[in-house]
Amino acid sequence: MAVAVEKNKQITKSIEKWFSREAQDFPWRCDDTPWGRLVSEFMAQQTQIARVAERWPFVMERFPIPERLAKSDEQDILLLWQGLGYYRRAKHLKKAAEMIMLEFGGDVPNDVDALKQLPGVGKYTAGAIASIAFGAREPMVDANVHRVLCRLWNHKNEWAPSKWTWKISEQLVKACNSPKVFNEGLMEFGAVICTPKSPACSDCPLQMNCSAYAKKTQDKVPPPKKSLQRKRVFHYAVVLQKGNKIAFERRADQGLWASMWQVPTIDSIEELSAKEVSVKLQLKSPLIKMGNFEHVLSHRIVSFTVFSCKVERDSRFSWLNQEAVKELPLASAQRKVLAVHCAT
Template structure:
């Protein structure tokens, strides 16, 4: 990592501010930088793309033009205006914070980073952003854009969230601020990240800092920022089976809570240690349905992922092990059904089971005798 600044910070800041003055997008809250509007924009932009947030901002400020009107609002109406934007706790926190501002700060958004930080929904980034952009306080505002710009500019060879890297970024971001110019500089860094220093498609030929970018000089732009250590994926062996009677396969609807709530599935479950997938599917059928089944064939191993798991789904064809074949119990489901192959298309399955279904009748034969 090169922490020396080619040409020095001053020249870099000068070029960056000139670029921002020329290229800054005319956003609604940039008209007058009214603190309430800046604050609202920062909340709406958390994990949300600009194009999507602007329309919501216009509708929201038309209905709630200031802290007082928002503080007097019902949560229901605030949520209605937030509908579709996602991360709804932002809306609830915003309303709670507006009421706090009305009660404790006389309806004026505080200009102090610490006071801002105390408001619900305001973290380190948003506190710095509002203090600098709305009030011109000389504090940094480091978001993912700034992290990416710095990672490339200084060729940082550790992930931006690493403590040492984060400290360097924050310290440098603070040092770069010309006195009284934090509003412009912080926005310029973020704007550069949003318009030019893009994650997958950097536009280095348009970058005002290209001549000072260490990653570009070393042809490492696409290697920066270094991704954080990927959350360790947990390999999971899962077994499931198709029990067919008279051309129909048993499926069950999962409970209303928990993972895949309300989705349909073939019974099955995790392969425990010391257990083969065949043994697991027989055991799981007994536990979940009370049925004694026997494996008649291996259909496929479907690989898929969800959240942090990487699943190998072992799929078997099954038959009733007993002559007598009672109806399945529902120990792990709210509903059961015997479904013909075409019926499965009308039910919602988790991705792994859906992959299996999509292959049935194509490269995997539907087990048992032909459909009636």
């Protein structure tokens, strides 16, 4: 028991010391507010941190406090989210801002149970905000933390955060000096030192406490995620032109790219001919094939076929010129559709 306590103390001390020296210069660390932290956590789910760091200042400039986002149109946050993917996070962030205004007097709540009531906030994000924004002694496990903890204890059983890692995280956050520094430091340590491939063990301040290093099992711990079979689906995008304007429509509120805009597009689980696409879109003029491409998402591969078609005005759609398209929330796949169309 005393050995375990000592190991926990050494680990937390080393991480806090390392992070105080090596913390990266992210904008939410310079302008450190609970709302800014909440925004950065929403943006960082499934998106590379460098891209989040580029975009976060723009989101904060437009929505410096929850009230501004709560009162805005949903399309405003979707527009700022373009290219980051997983647009449901943007919709959740807006709903979270509305709830902060309605239920919490405009302030981000500071305890885990209240945070978990916010749309889009799970156990990880609640732990991150409570500990990093408010200094609460709350555990927090993401994929980076899971990997470091599994290696320190040579725990070989699970590829993803588990009950075991949450229990160890809880013990460590009790032993640390500052939950804010320790939790954020451990996460960053996993991202830059104890990386999935080729961890920097030779320079690692935790080397003496690392069971995987002692047993040379770093490459096997944690075990790899079982490879995912992505489902293939087919999207048929038709660039309808009238003069210098192009037709756009808004996607449904639920599902893939919910509420984002697109050129008229048919989603299908099977391949369709140009004629079938034309019939489904009730078009009378012939479709001209412009090209195709694949768009890979975490759970599916979307095969896009791009057509163009000249039509008379069609009141089912919004007709926009190039300048207006810049102000439209488009998923990156639809930007590729427009690029295929422009290139031909």
